[in-house]
Amino acid sequence: xxxxxxxxxxxxxxxxxxxxxxxxxxxxxxxxxxxxxxxxxxxxxxxxxxxxxxxxxxxxxxxxxxxxxxxxxxxxxxxxxxxxxxxxxxxxxxxxxxxxx
Numbered sequence: 100x101x102x103x104x105x106x107x108x109x110x111x112x113x114x115x116x117x118x119x120x121x122x123x124x125x126x127x128x129x130x131x132x133x134x135x136x137x138x139x140x141x142x143x144x145x146x147x148x149x150x151x152x153x154x155x156x157x158x159x160x161x162x163x164x165x166x167x168x169x170x171x172x173x174x175x176x177x178x179x180x181x182x183x184x185x186x187x188x189x190x191x192x193x194x195x196x197x198x199x200x
Contacts, residue, residue: 114165115165115166116160116165116166116167116168117156117160117165117166117167117168118167118168118170119153119156119157119167119168119169119170120170120172121149121153121169121170121171121172121175121176121182122172122174122175123172123174123175124144124146124149124174124175129174132174132175133174135177136173136174136176136177136178139173139177139178139179140177140178141177141178141181142176142177142178142181142182142185143176143177143178144176144177145176145185146175146176149175149176150182150185150186150189153169153186154186154189154190154193157169157186157190158190158193169183169186171183
């Protein structure tokens with residue numbers, strides 16, 4: 100059995116902020132991720148589970164009135180700004196759906 104992810108080990112967070120770091124995919128070495136992502140101009144592989152888990156933690160922080168900082172490295176999906184944009188779009192679409200309901 101694999102150990103739980105760090106964020107699932109606690110039911111609550113005690114700091115007034117959260118910092119999330121999206122780095123190298125779990126199944127990949129640093130060098131492989133770097134080579135895969137170069138030249139860092141596009142998303143080379145979407146990681147939907149990473150995005151969902153990240154947005155879940157962002158929503159949790161926001162509902163608990165905590166600041167949340169998401170640091171994204173090119174190694175995660177290939178282009179950090181596009182990964183951030185995709186995450187923002189995911190949050191916006193969720194807000195639109197909940198407002199419409």
